[in-house]
Amino acid sequence: MPAAIACPIILTASDRHRLKKAAYGHKAEHQARMRAHIVRHAARGRSNARIAAETRLHADTVRTWRNRFAGGGLPALADRRRSGRPARFTPVQAAEAKALACRLPAETGVRLSRRPCPEPAAELTARGITDTVSASTVRRWLRQDALKPWQYRSWTFIRDKDFRARAQRVLDLYARTFEGVALGADEHVLSSDEKTSIQARCRCHPTLAPGQARAMRVNHEYGRGGAVAYLAAYDVHRAKVHGRVEPTTGIAPFMALVEQVMTQEPYAGAKRVFWIVDNGSSHCGRTSIDRMAARFPDAVLINTPFHASWLNQVEIFFSGLSGPDLPDTP
Template sequence: MIHLSRSACLVLPVAAAHPISLRAAERERLKKMAYGHKTEHRLRRRAQVVLHAARGRSNARIARETGLHLDTVRCWRGRFAERGLRGLNDRERSGRPQSFTSIQVTEAKALACRLPAESAVPLARWSCPELAAELTKRGITGDISASTVRRWLAEDALKPWQHRSWIFITDPDFRAKAQRVLDLYARTWQRQALGEDEYVISADEKTSIQARCRCHPTLASGQARAMRVNHSYGRGGALAYLAAYDVHAAKVFGRTEPRTGIAPFMNLVAQVMSTEPYASAKRVFWLVDNGSSHRGTKAADRLAAAFPNAVMVHTPVHASWLNQVEIYYSVVQRKIVSPNDFTDLAQVGDRLRAFEDRYNATAQPFQWKFTTSDLDDLLARLDRHTADHPEESSVTSTP
């Protein structure tokens, strides 16, 4: 019989650490994973283990330096040695068995793609809780949560609670009118390039800008606090803001008037056409929509009679989005009008004129990207739509 002394110890065999050798591409990828700010924490730690191992360090030392358990270090070092970078990802798990069938999911999506009115439900739009309740009511599913319905709809980017307005083209000469506008943006008129002494002006009116005097002063934003605007206000009247925008020079000419109309619009035209280089220009093209102040051939004749070198060009009906001055008006709405807090109309006018000077000092032409090719694609899509839905085109295509 062999007796062991107390000082004797039993040494168990320990598996040798897997040697790690990295290629340059692997090392670069692991460094991005280990030190990238957007890398998940678990992947960052696994990448750090592999980088330490590639330096020839033992598993015990890596565990001490990273604060991980020895078995965790051994696991990810071995996984990388076997499968490379793919080994650092989690293995697929079976997960919990599905509670709903694919048919139920399909029926839920089909219901979301129908208007509530078609199902005799007194709603304007579906929401996820409403869809969940309707699925249970119809017996399509059992009890189901709104989050589950939301997850199903997200798979196909379905958002029935959102809506967008649209309108069919009703102008029979839409393409010809739109092409004239787009050609002018590209400095072309009737297939001829514009000269250096020819200009394109986009003009319109922004009606009813109110002066709302808040009953309590507006408070500036502070730490963890948005700017505060009092809800109650006194009305100080309203005015119209007329603007003419030089498309290629990115220069704005504006004026305020008590109201819109033919006379205020012609005042704007005179303001622009009496200054250089427009006064002595060969031609100045005025792009306008079909508002009452400048509608039809009478307005074009009136403009030409007052200024022989001015040419009025109308956008198609219901196509003010082709008028670049509308982009400038959106800037004015965001930066000047909203939130509305003015003591009187004089302050509104002063603010608008000061903003014009500020804008003209740094403005660059808008990067207009909608071309005649895009116009043809748009019209082709609409033609296909009306061909698939003739009942809609028969209602809306009459000008």
């Protein structure tokens, strides 16, 4: 029998450009690159046997993609659509799973802390919405609409009737302005607060310094020293923290922090030092303002709005603070 003649391949300029990009592109898949090479070799008039030898592919593979391109062009080099395994769950079941994930915990009787995918998967089976379904399947359904029922964000209502005015005063101080007048070089702004219930721990053995081909060694065992409070005053514009450790919080520990800061430069000789604090019992109300002014006339106590201590910039410093990481403080 006479040998079959390979299909002739004729490329346009556009086809040549796209095939070259597919054959040598770094992001192209291996299969797409090999198919592009087959077509480019065929366009040069080479036989299927020679192309198979040069590309190290089977001759039947070369023949298949050569014929596919001859019959359908570049789109024919893509994989044909496969039917795949029949869907086990219907779109309605997936939609009901998403609806269940969007319900409040109180409506489903599930605690807020138990909202990962295994619970919705079991709930779907218990309600008869689906047969047994895996957590990964439910997670895939939720990912389609970027649903994350296991996450939540807390928030609070603004209860201070003077919130706007009090918050504006704090924000103006951060911008070096007070009552519409720019602060001078001898005026400073301190953000102060307390971090309570810090566990004081000390290592049972000293830390060993790193050496050649040896990492620093930190002893795993530690002794507990009880819980302490860390009081800090953060200079907003100089990015400097002044702090101290006290057994507990209260008026005396807070005034000790004020004494520590106000008796050193540049605050001792400053024209005014603004202390931004929350509404804790140790520094809230007219009595606290008078107590501060009587001890340090150049100190001005500014309270944040009620339930808005997040306006206090020292909270940013506290957010990354833990017991063993406490800075050296008196």
